[in-house]
Amino acid sequence: MNGLGNQIIVADLRGTTARVTPEAAIAINARPETRFDQIMAIHDPKTPDTANYIEIINSDGSRAQACGNGMRCVVQALSAEQGRQRFTFETVAGILFGEEADTGLITVDMGTPKFAWYDIPLNEEFADTRQVELQIGPIDAPVLHSPSVASMGNPHATFWVKDDVWSYALDRFGPLLENHPLFPERANISIAQVLTPDRIILRTWERGAGLTEACGTAACAALVNGARTRRTARKATVTVPGGDLVVEWLPDDHVTLTGPAEFEWRGRLDPATGAWTRSEAA
């Protein structure tokens, strides 16, 4: 599936005890036909009468706590399977809700943002995370030294720029910033330009996946960081390379993310050989 071009494998592991190992994720990603940004593994509920447990695996094999575009894909897949529109999930970051509207657009409630330095987490104490200073050596763009940081379940740094987000070599400094010592669990790195208070342009270098067409949690982080630095309103359209997402920071502190999800093809993986059989195409 894809969520605005964010390449997602929704892996149905219900009824099994199978786990996606880091080695398996790396091997699946190495095949051109199954290259992905994240695997969203659907597991049985952890305890009876609770929600399906969703595990998120990046293409480098690492685990992520949250993935907004992937959650929309999971909602769409389950809605097509079960003919209902509202779902509750359990993730390592907590309970999440998702709903498919009659328009086909999917909204996920991504929970509440966290701004304390130890929640993001950062390796250094900052009283105010609306702007933190990074020492990164000779990177040519001074704006890339002072991001706003936040956790949407996963760690994000939003670098604010006044000019075109495409004029920055995110492929070059993304890996440096992702692995900066300030971020003990690494971080998702975004460049954001605010066009109007309700319109943000965003590019993201994702932790564990690199440059992607869309990152839902980065869009949420940009909106909450924008609102708390008075750059944006509490609701905005966030334009990412793959298209538009709508993010809203609600009065109850929850953040919702709305956008499309697309089915591409379905298949079966033979765990013994690693070979895929396609059984259904869009």
Ligand SMILES: N[C@@H](CCC[C@H](N)C(=O)O)C(=O)O
């Ligand atoms: N594509 C995602 C984010 C996936 C996880 C991220 N790379 C991380 O490691 O935190 C999204 O849509 O939110």
